[in-house]
Structures are given as C-alpha cells and as structure tokens.
Amino acid sequence: MxxxxxxxxxxxxxxxxxxxxxxxxxxxxxxxxxxxxxxxxxxxxxxxxxxxxxxxxxxxxxxxxxxxxxxxxxxxxxxxxxxxxxxxxxxxxxxxxxxxxxxxxxxxxxxxxxxxxxxxxxxxxxxxxxxxxxxxxxxxxxxxxxxxxxxxxxxxxxxxxxxxxxxCPERFDTQDKLAEHRSLCRFRIVNCRNDGCLASFSDNRTEKHDSVCPFKVLPCEQLCQQHVMRCEMDMHCASVCPMKLINCPFYQVGCETAFPQCVLDKHCSELLQTHLLYILQLITRQDASVNDMNQRLQLLEKAQSLNELAGALDVRTLTLTTKEQEAKIKKLERDLKVQEAKLKKLENEFKSGKV
Structure with a gap:
C-alpha cells in the first residue's frame, strides 16, 4: 500500500x-x-x-x-x-x-x-x-x-x-511532489509518540489513539502536581496520590471530615481542641455506660440472690411438709400396732375360755 x-x-x-x-x-x-x-x-x-x-x-x-x-x-x-x-x-x-x-x-x-x-x-x-x-x-x-x-x-x-x-485521492505530475505529499498525508503511517507504546496507525487516527493510549502521560485526575500514565492513573489515585481523600484519624470518636491526605497534619493541628473535646465526650459516654452496666450488674446479682432465697424457702417448706406427713404415718403405724395387740389379746382370752 x-x-x-x-x-x-x-x-x-x-x-x-x-x-x-x-x-x-x-x-x-x-x-x-x-x-x-x-x-x-x-x-x-x-x-x-x-x-x-x-x-x-x-x-x-x-x-x-x-x-x-x-x-x-x-x-x-x-x-x-x-x-x-x-x-x-x-x-x-x-x-x-x-x-x-x-x-x-x-x-x-x-x-x-x-x-x-x-x-x-x-x-x-x-x-x-x-x-x-x-x-x-x-x-x-x-x-x-x-x-x-x-x-x-x-x-x-x-x-x-x-x-x-x-x-487519499490526490494525484501529482511528478514523483517528487507525490513523495512530498505522502510525508504529510493524513493517511500516512505514524508511530505513537508516547514512550512505551509500540502502536502504529494512519495519521488521521492519531487523535483517537491518543485519547485511549495507555501510555499517555496525563495530569493527575485528583489535581495533584504529578503526571501519570493513563494505565497507572487508577492505582496512583487510590494509593500514593497526595490528593487522595481520607477520613480523619478521629473519625471513630466524632470527626467525620474527609480531606486530601496531604493536609492531614494541618487538619489535626487546627482541630486539636475539637478532637480533644470529642475524646472527652467519648470518655464521659463510656463512664456513663460503665456506671449503667454496674447498676445492671448489681440488679442482676440481687435478682439472683432473691431467686436463690426463694428456692431455699421452697425447699424448707417442702421439707417441713414431708416431716409432718412422716409423723402422721408413724402415729398411724403406732395406733395400728396397739389395735393389733388388743385384738391378739382378745383372741387369747377366747381360746382360754375366759370370754
């Protein structure tokens, strides 16, 4: 061609x-x-x-x-x-x-x-x-x-x-003019200018290729001062970019601010009193929570003692009732023996002719 x-x-x-x-x-x-x-x-x-x-x-x-x-x-x-x-x-x-x-x-x-x-x-x-x-x-x-x-x-x-x-439909009267034109023709084969890219294409495709070339060096999408290849942009923005958004180290105690990681020191310095206040509030809440837990524990211990006492009373009552029934049974057994003795005595007297 x-x-x-x-x-x-x-x-x-x-x-x-x-x-x-x-x-x-x-x-x-x-x-x-x-x-x-x-x-x-x-x-x-x-x-x-x-x-x-x-x-x-x-x-x-x-x-x-x-x-x-x-x-x-x-x-x-x-x-x-x-x-x-x-x-x-x-x-x-x-x-x-x-x-x-x-x-x-x-x-x-x-x-x-x-x-x-x-x-x-x-x-x-x-x-x-x-x-x-x-x-x-x-x-x-x-x-x-x-x-x-x-x-x-x-x-x-x-x-x-x-x-x-x-x-390209262009025609020329001399070979030199044709050669000169072909050196500039929009369909001439050119190589990608981005370092590391080996792609070649017609010159009319240069802009299209440049818009997707993975080796194209671009300004950081998060607007830091660095320039990064397109194929490395996502990793850069998610890891080392100084403009990567991070949460405040005191996020768990109440500071929900998000900011570029490059201003972390400035943020912590400017909001030192606020962060201390968050920590104090957290300690106060924790103390209140501990006191509440202690009270709950005491109530549970009392409830357990009452349950144990109630259980003990129930056992004692059952024991007394059992003993009373046993005493009644023994009295009946004694009365039965007395009656048996009397009956035996009457049988002996009858046999001896005394009755």
Missing part, C-alpha cells in the same frame, strides 16, 4: 497517492480471511479427496477477483445512471467493512456444495469449529497478511470509497 502508484493520465497527473486508513484496511483483511476460510470449508464438506487447505490458494484469487469486480460494477452502474444502488453506495462509502461482509456472504453462498445443504452442515457446531481452526492455521502461516502489504482490502476500499473518507 506504500508503493508509489503511477498511471497514464490525460491531465498529466500520473502519480496517485492512494494511501488508505490502515485500521479500516486491517479490519477488511480480517473479514477477507474469515470469508476465505468459510468458503474453503463449505466447498470441501464431505469431499474425501480435498481439504480446505487444498483449495485455499485458488479460492483466495477467486474471492479477490469476485470482490473487486462486484465493487467496480457497483460504482460503474452508479456513475452510468443504471440501477439504483443508493443504499449499497451509502453503506460502501460510510461502512466499508459491513459492505464487504455482504459481498463475501454472497460469494460464500455460491461455494456451498450439495452435501453442505443436504446434511444440514451449515448450521452445525462442527462447521464453525472447522472454520475457526482453519482461520487460526492461515494466521499462523501468514496466508493473508493482516497488514498494509496486502493490496486486496486496499484495492476494494479505494474502489468503493467514492467520498474519499478512507483513502
């Missing part, structure tokens, strides 16, 4: 810039890779003599040619005033990756073999796994380079980008 392009033109402007937005080209190339894997898998389903790898090279050329021709045909018909493709042109000019996905879906559908349709293979989990595995294999082999060296994505983008949103 960085090679100088020269074509014969009637106006003498034969040197084209044609640099493209590298992020869009990268996204389009990933879509191309996925489409190629899908078409290769679907076209060889159930074929014991062919594998996706065996048809991938030829399929890549066919896919690239199909996409370029369809794109050029769409633009040509729009220019010639043929069929109404306004919706497609709008999508192509503003959402080129989605437009490319639509074209690839059409291509893939044309490559599905009969067995794929009959067996229901298209909706199976096995198909998706095979496609995923084949994509990973092609990525390892760098089969379809995901960078600006591959021209398929760039060629399609330049063809459908009629509003020149994603590529």
């Amino acid at each position: 960085d090679n100088l392009e020269c074509t014969d033109g009637e106006d003498g402007l034969n040197f084209h810039c044609n640099l493209c937005d590298s992020e869009v080209v990268h996204s389009m190339t990933k879509i191309l890779l996925c489409g190629l894997a899908t078409a290769s898998v679907d076209s060889t389903t159930g074929d014991i003599f062919k594998s996706p790898s065996a048809v991938a090279v030829a399929m890549k050329s066919e896919l690239a040619e199909y996409l370029i021709q369809r794109s050029m045909m769409l633009v040509r018909e729009a220019v010639d005033g043929g069929e109404d493709h306004s919706e497609q042109l709008i999508k192509a000019s503003t959402m080129p990756t989605e437009f490319l996905s639509d074209l690839i879906d059409d291509f893939v559908a044309s490559k599905r073999n009969l067995l794929s349709h009959v067996s229901g293979f298209l909706s199976s989990e096995s198909r998706l796994n095979k496609i995923k595995d084949f994509i990973q294999k092609m990525e390892k082999e760098n089969f379809w380079a995901l960078d600006e060296r591959d021209t398929t994505g760039g060629t399609i983008l330049k063809c459908i980008d009629m509003k020149c949103i994603f590529h």
Whole structure:
C-alpha cells in the first residue's frame, strides 16, 4: 500500500497517492480471511479427496477477483445512471467493512456444495469449529497478511470509497511532489509518540489513539502536581496520590471530615481542641455506660440472690411438709400396732375360755 502508484493520465497527473486508513484496511483483511476460510470449508464438506487447505490458494484469487469486480460494477452502474444502488453506495462509502461482509456472504453462498445443504452442515457446531481452526492455521502461516502489504482490502476500499473518507485521492505530475505529499498525508503511517507504546496507525487516527493510549502521560485526575500514565492513573489515585481523600484519624470518636491526605497534619493541628473535646465526650459516654452496666450488674446479682432465697424457702417448706406427713404415718403405724395387740389379746382370752 506504500508503493508509489503511477498511471497514464490525460491531465498529466500520473502519480496517485492512494494511501488508505490502515485500521479500516486491517479490519477488511480480517473479514477477507474469515470469508476465505468459510468458503474453503463449505466447498470441501464431505469431499474425501480435498481439504480446505487444498483449495485455499485458488479460492483466495477467486474471492479477490469476485470482490473487486462486484465493487467496480457497483460504482460503474452508479456513475452510468443504471440501477439504483443508493443504499449499497451509502453503506460502501460510510461502512466499508459491513459492505464487504455482504459481498463475501454472497460469494460464500455460491461455494456451498450439495452435501453442505443436504446434511444440514451449515448450521452445525462442527462447521464453525472447522472454520475457526482453519482461520487460526492461515494466521499462523501468514496466508493473508493482516497488514498494509496486502493490496486486496486496499484495492476494494479505494474502489468503493467514492467520498474519499478512507483513502487519499490526490494525484501529482511528478514523483517528487507525490513523495512530498505522502510525508504529510493524513493517511500516512505514524508511530505513537508516547514512550512505551509500540502502536502504529494512519495519521488521521492519531487523535483517537491518543485519547485511549495507555501510555499517555496525563495530569493527575485528583489535581495533584504529578503526571501519570493513563494505565497507572487508577492505582496512583487510590494509593500514593497526595490528593487522595481520607477520613480523619478521629473519625471513630466524632470527626467525620474527609480531606486530601496531604493536609492531614494541618487538619489535626487546627482541630486539636475539637478532637480533644470529642475524646472527652467519648470518655464521659463510656463512664456513663460503665456506671449503667454496674447498676445492671448489681440488679442482676440481687435478682439472683432473691431467686436463690426463694428456692431455699421452697425447699424448707417442702421439707417441713414431708416431716409432718412422716409423723402422721408413724402415729398411724403406732395406733395400728396397739389395735393389733388388743385384738391378739382378745383372741387369747377366747381360746382360754375366759370370754
């Protein structure tokens, strides 16, 4: 994509810039890779003599040619005033990756073999796994380079980008002028200027990248005097930042003030009497609480003594009652013995004839 392009033109402007937005080209190339894997898998389903790898090279050329021709045909018909493709042109000019996905879906559908349709293979989990595995294999082999060296994505983008949103349309009459322009073109590849960041992108993406770059050094969000990398900001603010909000050390005794930790000494010095008053009030409350607890303890001890005394009285009463009953039983036993003696005496007198 960085090679100088020269074509014969009637106006003498034969040197084209044609640099493209590298992020869009990268996204389009990933879509191309996925489409190629899908078409290769679907076209060889159930074929014991062919594998996706065996048809991938030829399929890549066919896919690239199909996409370029369809794109050029769409633009040509729009220019010639043929069929109404306004919706497609709008999508192509503003959402080129989605437009490319639509074209690839059409291509893939044309490559599905009969067995794929009959067996229901298209909706199976096995198909998706095979496609995923084949994509990973092609990525390892760098089969379809995901960078600006591959021209398929760039060629399609330049063809459908009629509003020149994603590529540069500038042309020049000499190679030197083209080279000078490319050194300043908004689509030239630049490196991130933030130390530690290895990202590269088209110059038109610089502001967007800078707004999220984790290595960007920024003023502290809590307005301390330090500058911190974006990726370390949260840790800085939560730990070492002198402007980190903390509670007063006397928070538990009544001072509910929160302030930056850098003014802790000043706060404690200025509110020394207030903090002492809080402590005195706490001690007073604790003393009152201790006295209240002592009184409660004494009441509990008295209650326990009364319970024990009541228990003792109950035992004594029961003992006396028991003794009275035992005495009555003994008296009855004695009376019974007396009656038994009298009865025995009468029996003896009867036997002796005295009665």
